[in-house]
Amino acid sequence: MRKYFITGLLILVPLAITLWVLNLIISTMDQSLLLLPEAWRPAHWLGHNIPGLGAILTLLIVFLTGLAARNFIGRRLVLLWEGMLTRIPVVKSIYSSVKQVSDTLFSPSGNAFRKAVLIQYPRQGSWTIAFLTGAPGGEVKNHLQGDFISVYVPTTPNPTSGFFLMLPRADAIELDMSVDAALKYIVSMGVVAPEMVTDKKIITDAAAPKN
Structure with missing residues (x-):
């Protein structure tokens, strides 16, 4: 009996933790819907929330931002935006540090942990x-x-x-x-x-x- 119980725990605990983490990530990403005007939110014209739509919107925004930043106009806008941020005393230090870390971790040519x-x-x-x-x-x-x-x-x-x-x-x-x-x-x-x-x-x- 005890062996069966432990075996069940070994199977279900990792699954439960995995589902909990995924739910936490999706719930956090769903908060991006709050950035939309209330009239544009799915809950307004569907009558109820659909879990995961915010995650899709977040991924779409990230993709479109990356797509836009790959062309000449997008690069100029990014440089302009970064130039504005680096002129703000406190924001400059935080943004520069976070950008250096993110460039190291997420750059295709990066090698954060060698x-x-x-x-x-x-x-x-x-x-x-x-x-x-x-x-x-x-x-x-x-x-x-x-x-x-x-x-x-x-x-x-x-x-x-x-x-x-x-x-x-x-x-x-x-x-x-x-x-x-x-x-x-x-x-x-x-x-x-x-x-x-x-x-x-x-x-x-x-x-x-x-x-």
Whole structure:
């Protein structure tokens, strides 16, 4: 009886969480309908709300924005809009930071998380998985003696929050696993173990991001 109950939980819990996350995403995207004038909203002329229409509208807006930004006029409008935002003191700092992160994460040529690595954190003898994001640059690089790398240490079960660290290259061990496998391992809090690692090595210059 107990085994059957646990088996049922193992099947239904991931399904329930997946459906809950999808419902949360769709419900959030449905809020985009509130941007339309009341007379244009589907609920006004249909008499009731249809879940998912806001998600479709959001995806359509994103697609049309990207389509428009690919031509000459669209690029000029984007540059004009960004120029206006960068003239506003507080907005300038927020927008510039968010844009740099989004360009790194969503650009087709971007490589936000280059490799999964193993580092000692938060103390010696305590190990955690981190992601190689690059190398220190600018003034920070001038204050660091030796060969350093930049890594992102995600938290669990929510890997979107975490810590940014700069540490000596020799203190990081490259893992022979994909970034996706490492993320699954982190999100599952170590329950979903990746395949056996057969090759561990200190990150070499070849694996280091180019300046």
